[in-house]
Amino acid sequence: MKNLEKNLYNPYFSHIYVEKEALEYFKASEIIKKFPDSEIIEISHYKDVFSRVHQNCTIQKKSPKLILAVKKDHLIYEGATVCEDFGNNHFYYTSTMMNCIYDCEYCYLQGMYSTANIVVFVNIEDVFSEVEKVLAKHSVYLSVSYDTDILALEHVIGHGKRWIEFSKNHKNLKIELRTKSANFKAIEDMISQENFILSWTLSPDKIIRSHENRTPFLTERLFDVKEAIRKGWQVRLCFDPLIYAKGWRGFYKEMIEKVFSEVPAEKILDISIGVFRVSKDYLMRMKKQRSDSVILNYPFKSVDGVCSYDKKLAQDMVCYIYDLVKKYIAEDKIYT
Amino acid sequence: MIYICTALYCEAQPFIEHMNLKKDLESNEFQIFKNQEAVLIITGIGKVKTAVAVTYLLSKYQASSQDLFMNIGVCGAQDHDILMGTAFLCNKIIDRDTKKHYFPEMLLKHPFEESSIETCSFAVGEGEFSLEGQLVDMEASGIYQAANVFLQTHQLFFLKIVSDHLSIKALTAEKIAKLIGDKVETILNWANEMSPAFMYDKNVLSEEEEKILKKISETIKLTVTMEVQLKQLLKYYKLQYGDFTDVVSQYIGIECKSKNEGKKYFEELRKKLI
Structure with a gap:
């Protein structure tokens, strides 16, 4: 089947759609140069491609396209309430890319966007300016790999390195870059920054194999976690989202034990634990895209527009993982 | 099911013959030809006519998520280096009147050239206007808008075969039929090869x-x-x-x-x- 798909579908980024205005940016030409065989198609606005009606994300995931654009507004956003702020005031996030190269069955991006294509904003400097305006008022905790996985595409886009450089000169800024990738190599030449957190989402291999299509296995992610720690980076581990499946206790226990048998627990900045949760509207769209998903077909409870496992199961799952993790990590470093 | 739409009978003729399509006598409004696997409609020339015809076709036959839709026809090319008979899969459709752009999906491998096409409301002669599209036709943008109401973007394909360099004086029905006829096999083989891509709809309950x-x-x-x-x-x-x-x-x-x-x-x- 995989071979059939390989023969049938164009390779990733076979077509790159570029806003006319974006063509004037060095970043755009730098990216385009990396894909000499790709067809370059000029567009007026990224939404002409990204927001078309009647797209099919599931099929598009087999051959996603790249869209290069200039971000004009909403350069940074205030953090959403469903997301952990790790005790930080002034929690913001920014999306210098939209959408993700991976294909996780439970990913909320399928409900958020109507496409699997990836937008890269080539004017990251404008986002820097906006962040500096906020920094002039107060300190900022900023998530930079939201609604995307920046590190997964670092070798192509390079936004991760730009954020690291930016953090170097802004000490009242704390940045979190979250990833599922095993692509630390792409930033290994950078000097670690105290105010820059590299954060890995970890899942049991059983979940990765069945539901996190194209993401690296746990061993590969852990290799990077260890490398990052070795090079002095602040590292956060996220057991979030926890996914309910038959035998969940067994495979989550196995994962936690594997993680802490390899990673020096005392070097971990903190840990986040949370169950799968998603807005009701997104879930409806996600189920439309993946009608045969066992994760999305769970009979979730909806509270205040957010769907998740019922309270008892959610508590069971979080408590179970919490109890396992606290054997290795001080409780004041565990966020739920 | 494969839905095919052409503007002219001479563009449809090679498909009717090759696929042994029979006329649907229940349709009075448009000429429709079909067999078990395909339905072909002859829309007439121009954006409005084609949009009406496509709407008629896709509602009458209740197009589904497992179908594919192809607009096939001849077009003009601005560039004289492009040889007559070259087949293009369009990756961008420009509506000259509204200046809107439409982008068919480019997910699947194919044996054709790729290009943009500009849809005009009238026949355009060489040098009359500056055109944004490399190719020129009179239907594609109308077809895209109508078909996209019923089908998803990845189900739509726009195949154009170059018949002239913006001078249609010497163009005859026989020439058009020949240009299309030369590509029929390539187009249908490709359609067959890509059909597994459309078998994704999974009803969980039997x-x-x-x-x-x-x-x-x-x-x-x-x-x-x-x-x-x-x-x-x-x-x-x-x-x-x-x-x-x-x-x-x-x-x-x-x-x-x-x-x-x-x-x-x-x-x-x-x-x-x-």
């Missing part, structure tokens, strides 16, 4: 299982909302644990006297299925 759902719903007097919830539970159970027949079979022949009693059974079932 027809038999849907019947079981209906039966239980009637027996234990479920409301519409509860029936939807039960369907969700059955889907989940099947995907997580497999066959649910044994779990639910005792509720098929049950005698339930009131809605309240039904609610009790529903709760029982819910607990068993999660």
